[in-house]
Amino acid sequence: MKERINRKYVMGLDVGTTKVCAIIGEQDPDGSLSILGVGSTPSLGLKKGIVIDMDQTIESIQKAIQKAVSVAGIESHDLVVGIAGGHIQSHDSRASVEIVNVTGGVRRRDIVRVNERAKALAMPVDREILHSIPQEYSTDSGPVKNPMGQVTTKLEVNVHIVTASVTSVQNLMKCIKQAGYNTNSILLESIASSESILLPQEKEMGVLLLDIGGGTTDLAIFSRGHIRYSGVIPLGGDNITNDIAFGLKISPFDAENAKKKYGCAMTNLVRPEESFSVTQIVNNKKVTIKRQKMADIIEARMEEIFHLSKERINSISVNEKSYAGLVITGGSSLIEGIAELGEKAFECPCRVGYPNNLKGMASVVSSPIYATGLGLVRHGFSDVLNQPPNGSSLYEWIKDNMIKFIGFFK
Ligand SMILES: Nc1ncnc2c1ncn2[C@@H]1O[C@H](COP(=O)(O)OP(=O)(O)OP(=O)(O)O)[C@@H](O)[C@H]1O
Numbered sequence: 001m002k003e004r005i006n007r008k009y010v011m012g013l014d015v016g017t018t019k020v021c022a023i024i025g026e027q028d029p030d031g032s033l034s035i036l037g038v039g040s041t042p043s044l045g046l047k048k049g050i051v052i053d054m055d056q057t058i059e060s061i062q063k064a065i066q067k068a069v070s071v072a073g074i075e076s077h078d079l080v081v082g083i084a085g086g087h088i089q090s091h092d093s094r095a096s097v098e099i100v101n102v103t104g105g106v107r108r109r110d111i112v113r114v115n116e117r118a119k120a121l122a123m124p125v126d127r128e129i130l131h132s133i134p135q136e137y138s139t140d141s142g143p144v145k146n147p148m149g150q151v152t153t154k155l156e157v158n159v160h161i162v163t164a165s166v167t168s169v170q171n172l173m174k175c176i177k178q179a180g181y182n183t184n185s186i187l188l189e190s191i192a193s194s195e196s197i198l199l200p201q202e203k204e205m206g207v208l209l210l211d212i213g214g215g216t217t218d219l220a221i222f223s224r225g226h227i228r229y230s231g232v233i234p235l236g237g238d239n240i241t242n243d244i245a246f247g248l249k250i251s252p253f254d255a256e257n258a259k260k261k262y263g264c265a266m267t268n269l270v271r272p273e274e275s276f277s278v279t280q281i282v283n284n285k286k287v288t289i290k291r292q293k294m295a296d297i298i299e300a301r302m303e304e305i306f307h308l309s310k311e312r313i314n315s316i317s318v319n320e321k322s323y324a325g326l327v328i329t330g331g332s333s334l335i336e337g338i339a340e341l342g343e344k345a346f347e348c349p350c351r352v353g354y355p356n357n358l359k360g361m362a363s364v365v366s367s368p369i370y371a372t373g374l375g376l377v378r379h380g381f382s383d384v385l386n387q388p389p390n391g392s393s394l395y396e397w398i399k400d401n402m403i404k405f406i407g408f409f410k
Pocket residue numbers: 015016017018019020043048049084212213214215216217236237238241256259260261263330331332333334335336368369
């Protein structure tokens with residue numbers, strides 16, 4: 001084993017509904033990510049992104065981390081954890097402050113002050129602010145990209161606030177602590193996935209990201225380089241598996257296997273003569289099933305997921321919902337025909353999002369299943385964690401970073 005704590009290595013922990021996955025990585029000087037260890041284990045304690053059994057979750061976390069550590073031969077306590085689930089909400093908050101010394105221009109402390117105010121205005125009881133991401137600033141002369149040093153009497157900001165239920169966050173943190181780990185770094189899973197699969201030009205032009213996992217579909221819109229909207233639909237691949245089991249009268253286990261092996265999201269992409277055989281429950285009889293019949297079931301549920309996503313997007317303000325393309329990731333994006341169905345449903349170009357710019361165990365993790373875990377690792381190396389987040393106080397940042405700094409030399 002190398003040193004126990006080393007900022008050179010970051011571990012991403014994706015506590016999903018289907019699997020808990022730990023990934024240890026190291027950043028190369030050219031910006032690519034070298035993957036040193038991966039550990040994935042079935043997730044038995046979560047439902048729709050929420051911890052419903054702490055003991056099972058702790059066990060899954062320990063198993064996944066132990067696997068990743070034994071493969072990497074390195075233990076990293078620099079942990080970035082992903083969070084998702086139906087309890088996540090997001091909205092925009094606007095605030096403004098007067099600039100006392102007008103001729104001196106806007107100073108860093110004014111930017112911190114206006115962001116703090118936007119956060120305070122948006123702070124609901126029983127919810128925790130996960131992220132407050134400034135969208136744009138305005139001065140007396142109108143919108144500005146960077147207000148630093150600008151001469152103005154007033155500074156205004158529009159901040160995208162992502163909140164989570166306090167108890168859901170505390171339960172997840174408690175599981176991680178009881179598994180023997182500690183972290184201050186929590187990241188919304190769709191932001192994490194975006195960091196491993198979206199290209200900078202996509203984020204700039206406007207893109208809708210759908211991460212269709214087992215229990216949930218996380219949606220996020222990025223444009224002008226930032227996240228503009230985030231939301232969660234409580235449906236995913238597990239619903240498809242259940243529909244297949246019910247529709248074909250087979251066990252959920254067989255339904256899951258049949259979906260992965262023969263599934264297709266668009267019936268008209270399957271030839272009518274294609275079929276496969278499965279064993280029915282109750283009478284244990286082997287039967288031949290048309291692939292098109294299963295594709296009908298998958299297409300109906302996928303259409304519902306897309307329809308609910310579109311409905312959610314239609315309910316938000318015009319500013320946030322402009323996107324030029326759709327990227328689908330997460331395990332359920334591996335179903336054949338998903339990009340074609342996405343293109344038809346959203347009437348825009350669509351692709352399946354595979355993680356990019358990887359080295360090391362790249363062949364093992366180059367799958368949409370690992371998009372979130374890899375994004376968490378990448379985020380651990382990004383400047384965001386090493387700069388005062390716009391919106392948190394300088395005091396909080398110094399306090400958090402002193403803890404990390406001390407931890408580094410332990
Ligand atoms: N080859 C495949 N074809 C179709 N579906 C697949 C395939 N591989 C995995 N899946 C589905 O992907 C889903 C799991 O995806 P993923 O690993 O992204 O979920 P998760 O992150 O654990 O869950 P969530 O994000 O909802 O908490 C399961 O429903 C699984 O059946």
